[in-house]
Amino acid sequence: MELRYKMGQKYKQGQIVEKECFSGNKALAVWCLSMRNKYNIKTVIETGTNFAKTTEFFANAFEKVYTIDIQEEFTKMARKKFSGKENVECICGNSSKVLASLCGKIPKDEVVLLFLDAHGNYEKDLIDVGVKNRSKKSLEYYPKNATQFNPICVELDTISQHLCGRCVLIIDDIPSPYCNPNVQFGQFKTSQSGFRNIVSKCFQKKYKMRDTMVRLGNKRKSSLIIEPDNIKRGVFITARVDSKRLPRKHLLKIDGKHCIEHVMERVKKSKRADKIVLCTTTLDQDKRLCEIAKKYNISVFRGSVVDKLDRWRGATEKYDIDFFVTADADDLFCDPELIDLAFDQYDRTKADFIEWDQDNFICGAFTYGICSDALRFVCENKQTNNTEMMWVFFDKNHFKKEKLQNVPKIFMRPEIRATLDYEEDFEFFKKIYSYMENKEFTLKDVVSLIDDHPEIIKINNARHHDWKKNQEKELKHVNENQ
Numbered sequence: 203m204e205l206r207y208k209m210g211q212k213y214k215q216g217q218i219v220e221k222e223c224f225s226g227n228k229a230l231a232v233w234c235l236s237m238r239n240k241y242n243i244k245t246v247i248e249t250g251t252n253f254a255k256t257t258e259f260f261a262n263a264f265e266k267v268y269t270i271d272i273q274e275e276f277t278k279m280a281r282k283k284f285s286g287k288e289n290v291e292c293i294c295g296n297s298s299k300v301l302a303s304l305c306g307k308i309p310k311d312e313v314v315l316l317f318l319d320a321h322g323n324y325e326k327d328l329i330d331v332g333v334k335n336r337s338k339k340s341l342e343y344y345p346k347n348a349t350q351f352n353p354i355c356v357e358l359d360t361i362s363q364h365l366c367g368r369c370v371l372i373i374d375d376i377p378s379p380y381c382n383p384n385v386q387f388g389q390f391k392t393s394q395s396g397f398r399n400i401v402s403k404c405f406q407k408k409y410k411m412r413d414t415m416v417r418l419g420n421k422r423k424s425s426l427i428i429e430p431d432n433i434k435r436g437v438f439i440t441a442r443v444d445s446k447r448l449p450r451k452h453l454l455k456i457d458g459k460h461c462i463e464h465v466m467e468r469v470k471k472s473k474r475a476d477k478i479v480l481c482t483t484t485l486d487q488d489k490r491l492c493e494i495a496k497k498y499n500i501s502v503f504r505g506s507v508v509d510k511l512d513r514w515r516g517a518t519e520k521y522d523i524d525f526f527v528t529a530d531a532d533d534l535f536c537d538p539e540l541i542d543l544a545f546d547q548y549d550r551t552k553a554d555f556i557e558w559d560q561d562n563f564i565c566g567a568f569t570y571g572i573c574s575d576a577l578r579f580v581c582e583n584k585q586t587n588n589t590e591m592m593w594v595f596f597d598k599n600h601f602k603k604e605k606l607q608n609v610p611k612i613f614m615r616p617e618i619r620a621t622l623d624y625e626e627d628f629e630f631f632k633k634i635y636s637y638m639e640n641k642e643f644t645l646k647d648v649v650s651l652i653d654d655h656p657e658i659i660k661i662n663n664a665r666h667h668d669w670k671k672n673q674e675k676e677l678k679h680v681n682e683n684q
């Protein structure tokens with residue numbers, strides 16, 4: 203269902219988006235409905251009922267709603283309001299305590315929506331922790347950064363124990379002081395990034411977050427929305443021993459390591475990859491590459507000898523990968539920062555195919571990011587197994603193709619050739635490693651080194667022309683046979 207938000211209008215499935223829910227933050231209402239549809243969510247838990255304005259929205263859009271408030275008056279009011287509605291249960295209590303028992307009521311195969319909006323009730327919270335009168339002394343109960351009395355932290359902890367991986371969350375008013383009376387509303391200094399740390403501690407890699415920020419009158423209101431991140435991201439190191447121009451190039455050694463080991467070490471620095479796979483062939487000679495991958499704890503897929511796309515498809519199926527970045531084993535300086543940029547871009551744009559900018563990037567810094575569904579489509583429809591020039595199969599009429607975005611300027615150096623195809627390329631890499639003297643270095647360090655020693659790029663840049671000509675020749679061949 204296409205979801206377009208309109209105030210107070212009915213949707214196809216009969217629910218009404220209330221005018222006053224989420225204090226007027228329409229984006230949250232839209233998000234809730236889209237999450238409901240995406241994860242087939244039936245149940246909502248709201249902490250902080252208050253005047254039950256948002257509860258009403260939930261009651262209209264979901265099968266079951268639990269709403270909790272620490273103040274009896276609000277619970278009473280809500281019970282009255284929903285007396286005719288069997289799907290709403292109004293609970294009076296401290297959400298940080300009630301939540302655990304509620305979580306137990308959610309069927310194990312269900313995703314639940316949590317709207318965490320209980321904050322700001324200092325008096326009741328103090329009583330709850332055993333302080334009768336709010337006095338100066340009682341404030342001592344709250345250390346300066348009183349996370350232990352901040353219900354949101356307890357709530358998140360409870361959720362991470364009981365509902366991790368099967369909930370979506372909205373944390374409302376994130377810059378508010380929550381239950382710490384030492385800090386006045388609006389003076390809360392906990393940065394959003396600090397807050398993110400609390401959340402990611404609870405949920406680790408399984409979640410992705412996004413802020414929604416609205417301006418209500420002259421007030422800024424900000425919420426954090428968090429949903430399961432089920433996308434599995436891979437990096438596929440593509441290699442085979444049999445190479446024409448520079449025989450057995452991946453097994454040549456620099457600094458005591460095979461060239462492919464340098465690539466593996468670099469790829470392993472990606473912060474966002476869930477799986478790294480060596481994609482090679484079933485040929486006996488490629489066994490050696492698999493042994494090296496094992497040493498680096500890298501998974502292996504062995505497939506078609508000639509058809510690179512088919513090999514990748516096999517790897518996506520074996521390891522259940524949704525989106526992958528290819529790391530050519532020729533590219534000893536392939537950059538983990540750029541690999542992660544491609545993953546970020548896929549999250550944002552859902553591109554089918556992300557490619558490097560041939561005219562502007564360092565050759566060998568990044569190659570391609572590919573969505574597994576697009577790859578499957580190509581494999582099922584292509585007429586040839588000559589897929590060496592594989593990018594031609596992802597034409598822009600059928601696929602959402604994009605150049606890699608947000609690439610730092612330092613990588614815009616097309617005169618640098620950092621890919622291993624010819625003897626001169628090998629000399630180029632050896633030279634760089636000899637300058638680095640066994641230190642760990644990044645591609646940015648390589649660029650700085652080249653700036654200090656511009657003669658290095660002369661070692662192999664004449665070969666770039668040959669390489670491009672060769673690519674064009676092979677491309678022509680593919681086009682003729684497609």
Ligand SMILES: C[S@@+](CC[C@H](N)C(=O)[O-])C[C@H]1O[C@@H](n2cnc3c(N)ncnc32)[C@H](O)[C@@H]1O
Nearest residue numbers: 250251252255256271272296297319320321323
């Ligand atoms: C911002 S209001 C909730 C607004 C409501 N969710 C809405 O969208 O209209 C916060 C409510 O949280 C309640 N509250 C504060 N601390 C609480 C706690 N520890 N447990 C349960 N409710 C709490 C307050 O009584 C107050 O009614």
